[in-house]
Amino acid sequence: MFFGFPRVLSPAPSHPGVWSARGSAITVAGNGSNPGGSWGSQAQEDWDRDLLLDPAWEKQQRKTFTAWCNSHLRKAGTQIENIEEDFRDGLKLMLLLEVISGERLAKPERGKMRVHKISNVNKALDFIASKGVKLVSIGAEGKSQVGFPTYFPMAALGFPKVGSFPEANLPMRIRMDDPLTNLNTAFDVAEKYLDIPKMLDAEDIVGTARPDEKAIMTYVSSFYHAFSGAQKAETAANRICKVLAVNQENEQLMEDYEKLASDLLEWIRRTIPWLENRVPENTMHAMQQKLEDFRDYRRLHKPPKVQEKCQLEINFNTLQTKLRLSNRPAFMPSEGRMVSDINNAWGCLEQVEKGYEEWLLNEIRRLERLDHLAEKFRQKASIHEAWTDGKEAMLRQKDYETATLSEIKALLKKHEAFESDLAAHQDRVEQIAAIAQELNELDYYDSPSVNARCQKICDQWDNLGALTQKRREALERTEKLLETIDQLYLEYAKRAAPFNNWMEGAMEDLQDTFIVHTIEEIQGLTTAHEQFKATLPDADKERLAILGIHNEVSKIVQTYHVNMAGTNPYTTITPQEINGKWDHVRQLVPRRDQALTEEHARQQHNERLRKQFGAQANVIGPWIQTKMEEIGRISIEMHGTLEDQLSHLRQYEKSIVNYKPKIDQLEGDHQLIQEALIFDNKHTNYTMEHIRVGWEQLLTTIARTINEVENQILTRDAKGISQEQMNEFRASFNHFDRDHSGTLGPEEFKACLISLGYDIGNDPQGEAEFARIMSIVDPNRLGVVTFQAFIDFMSRETADTDTADQVMASFKILAGDKNYITMDELRRELPPDQAEYCIARMAPYTGPDSVPGALDYMSFSTALYGESDL
Numbered sequence: 001m002f003f004g005f006p007r008v009l010s011p012a013p014s015h016p017g018v019w020s021a022r023g024s025a026i027t028v029a030g031n032g033s034n035p036g037g038s039w040g041s042q043a044q045e046d047w048d049r050d051l052l053l054d055p056a057w058e059k060q061q062r063k064t065f066t067a068w069c070n071s072h073l074r075k076a077g078t079q080i081e082n083i084e085e086d087f088r089d090g091l092k093l094m095l096l097l098e099v100i101s102g103e104r105l106a107k108p109e110r111g112k113m114r115v116h117k118i119s120n121v122n123k124a125l126d127f128i129a130s131k132g133v134k135l136v137s138i139g140a141e142g143k144s145q146v147g148f149p150t151y152f153p154m155a156a157l158g159f160p161k162v163g164s165f166p167e168a169n170l171p172m173r174i175r176m177d178d179p180l181t182n183l184n185t186a187f188d189v190a191e192k193y194l195d196i197p198k199m200l201d202a203e204d205i206v207g208t209a210r211p212d213e214k215a216i217m218t219y220v221s222s223f224y225h226a227f228s229g230a231q232k233a234e235t236a237a238n239r240i241c242k243v244l245a246v247n248q249e250n251e252q253l254m255e256d257y258e259k260l261a262s263d264l265l266e267w268i269r270r271t272i273p274w275l276e277n278r279v280p281e282n283t284m285h286a287m288q289q290k291l292e293d294f295r296d297y298r299r300l301h302k303p304p305k306v307q308e309k310c311q312l313e314i315n316f317n318t319l320q321t322k323l324r325l326s327n328r329p330a331f332m333p334s335e336g337r338m339v340s341d342i343n344n345a346w347g348c349l350e351q352v353e354k355g356y357e358e359w360l361l362n363e364i365r366r367l368e369r370l371d372h373l374a375e376k377f378r379q380k381a382s383i384h385e386a387w388t389d390g391k392e393a394m395l396r397q398k399d400y401e402t403a404t405l406s407e408i409k410a411l412l413k414k415h416e417a418f419e420s421d422l423a424a425h426q427d428r429v430e431q432i433a434a435i436a437q438e439l440n441e442l443d444y445y446d447s448p449s450v451n452a453r454c455q456k457i458c459d460q461w462d463n464l465g466a467l468t469q470k471r472r473e474a475l476e477r478t479e480k481l482l483e484t485i486d487q488l489y490l491e492y493a494k495r496a497a498p499f500n501n502w503m504e505g506a507m508e509d510l511q512d513t514f515i516v517h518t519i520e521e522i523q524g525l526t527t528a529h530e531q532f533k534a535t536l537p538d539a540d541k542e543r544l545a546i547l548g549i550h551n552e553v554s555k556i557v558q559t560y561h562v563n564m565a566g567t568n569p570y571t572t573i574t575p576q577e578i579n580g581k582w583d584h585v586r587q588l589v590p591r592r593d594q595a596l597t598e599e600h601a602r603q604q605h606n607e608r609l610r611k612q613f614g615a616q617a618n619v620i621g622p623w624i625q626t627k628m629e630e631i632g633r634i635s636i637e638m639h640g641t642l643e644d645q646l647s648h649l650r651q652y653e654k655s656i657v658n659y660k661p662k663i664d665q666l667e668g669d670h671q672l673i674q675e676a677l678i679f680d681n682k683h684t685n686y687t688m689e690h691i692r693v694g695w696e697q698l699l700t701t702i703a704r705t706i707n708e709v710e711n712q713i714l715t716r717d718a719k720g721i722s723q724e725q726m727n728e729f730r731a732s733f734n735h736f737d738r739d740h741s742g743t744l745g746p747e748e749f750k751a752c753l754i755s756l757g758y759d760i761g762n763d764p765q766g767e768a769e770f771a772r773i774m775s776i777v778d779p780n781r782l783g784v785v786t787f788q789a790f791i792d793f794m795s796r797e798t799a800d801t802d803t804a805d806q807v808m809a810s811f812k813i814l815a816g817d818k819n820y821i822t823m824d825e826l827r828r829e830l831p832p833d834q835a836e837y838c839i840a841r842m843a844p845y846t847g848p849d850s851v852p853g854a855l856d857y858m859s860f861s862t863a864l865y866g867e868s869d870l
Helices: 040-053 054-076 091-101 113-129 178-191 202-206 213-276 285-325 339-388 391-395 405-441 447-476 487-509 517-534 534-561 575-636 642-657 660-675 688-721 723-736 746-757 764-777 787-798 805-812 823-830 832-840 859-865
Strands: 018-022 023-029 133-134
Touching: 040 642, 040 688, 040 859, 054 133, 054 391, 091 113, 113 213, 113 723, 133 575, 178 202, 178 832, 213 805, 213 832, 285 339, 285 575, 285 660, 285 787, 339 391, 339 405, 339 447, 339 487, 391 447, 391 805, 405 447, 405 688, 487 534, 487 575, 487 746, 487 787, 487 805, 517 534, 534 575, 575 642, 575 688, 575 723, 575 859, 688 787, 723 746, 764 787, 787 805, 805 823, 805 859, 823 832, 832 859
Parallel strands: 018 133
Antiparallel strands: 018 023
């Protein structure tokens, strides 16, 4: 066909037909050859000459070709009424040529003068001649004006199956005895369902002895073009469905990745503030509950997230592989959801997690120390307060005012003894103040009450000092009135007070709680206790000496009948009190022995726990390191096929998973150690944190390595790479992987490319070429080339994939060769889900030939293969 005009079948390709003029019409002269047997004979020429003189034949020709021209002109929104007149100004003739050719002709003349009409006709004839059609005796002037064609050639073609147009394949009642009805039915169906206008009436064929063969063939050619376009549309629709299915699958994978990444990042975002919360609790129980919550987090909550993180990386790599295999651009996750972003967030989580565990243990140690100090403060404060009870009232007494001289002297001596006792208690007051200060520095939660009690003791102590000084001054004023004094009582008092204070100190020390963490520390306490017991004989001698003084006083009183009322005026410490406290000290010694023995046994148990943990950790730690190294070797070795390597890795993964009970056992031992408040272990350099991190890295590494081999299998199968080629790729990759890291750095990859013959020197052109290649193999700009990217690059030219141009051409067929497509056309040609997919994503078409509802399939096709949101 030429521009949609039907062409005669008879002229051979090397002898094109010649267009000529007969009278006032366009005609074609054949070249003499007639393979169809219809044209070129003398009989045919006689028949044509007779037809030129037949009015009925001319009427059929006019009706047929007027309808044929209007079937094209209506696409431009116009039509002709009289084929002999409406083409004379050349305007609609030029428009007809533009519609059927799809090209733009020269701008027409809009004037009404004859010269303007001649110019337009010449432009149309020149355009026809420019397409290789030879025109004979046809011109724009004189009697050869273009008018009704009395001879218009067309092709006789065979047709595709009617089934290509399901809507036209309607049951029709065919009446063998009524050809007129059959033709009218056929013409109506063609016009309604195939959009073929009526070019003839049934009467023009059935009621005519010699129906015009050329008019019939023109009508028939319209059926051919309709069916031929349907076949092309079906092929185009199949291609588009295939491409859209791949895109929809990839979009679902992208959505899955985005959701999993968002969920994991949200969990990390929620968890980090909890781990960053370092507000200490006030009690040991509350802090131990925090530690238990942290253990639950490590045992129950974090391991599933480790698996999600690993699965996220596997999904990301698989998606990228599928995108490469379907000739799609690399997937770039949303801002903040890159694999590197997740790794960074995970690193922050683990850093905060490590700091949190250290903080918990330090807080437990601090609270333990605080509880110990607080108890010590209460004991010393209680002893001191008991001692001071009634002292102020005693110092305020005015008994010296009515006492005899001997009584005054006795009161003075008693006061001196009290001052000695007061001085002896100075050390305890200082200890109480020091403990209170330390509790303040350690931020003890009940510091206000401690400070208040300490302040009360200090104020009372100052008051006692002032009252003591005041009473001494009063007694010294009356000292001259004193004549006698019982030196023995005084000596008793002076020796009894320090001894009593020593016993109180001994009882305090024997009842003092202790905190130790090692056998060495408990042995130190045991040694100190043994040293204390060694001093008991000398202490007992001092006790007997003090009691001897009291007995001597009793003898003097009895001998000289001194009125002492049976009491020592210089001290309140009686022999019974000394003996009672001494007996108490003797009872506390074996209790202390038992407490030290029990603590020694506990420390031995803790040491066994340390050794048990250390023995396991010293095996598991090197085992994990060895497995990591073995996986690294497996990933770069070339033993067997990829399936063999995959099977080997999966067996390897199974053996690693089977090792999990040993990790769990070590976790149990670690929990026992923490419950025993053991904070160090000299028997191993491995902590539970080291083992956890190593185990998680091992699981992640084996899973990632298996995924890499699976992606290599995908690439191999998709691109038809043989096992020998894969081995060659691996050998080349390993050769240039100098540091055995499993990836190629930029310089290593450049050396590999140079060895393959790439011209990538240090000149600007070479650097630009290398940068272009790097953008292909490292689209995420990580600075390394993985083996997967390497084999993709080495084999990328062999893939047979769809292109944007192919998809665009397919849409153009569905659109009836238009630059846009409509919703109705998409819904008619594509399955419902894929039609709606296109409608939702296609932008409105804005070209000069746009119509309401037109969609831009060109930008959509380009977007399928470029960086876009589709």
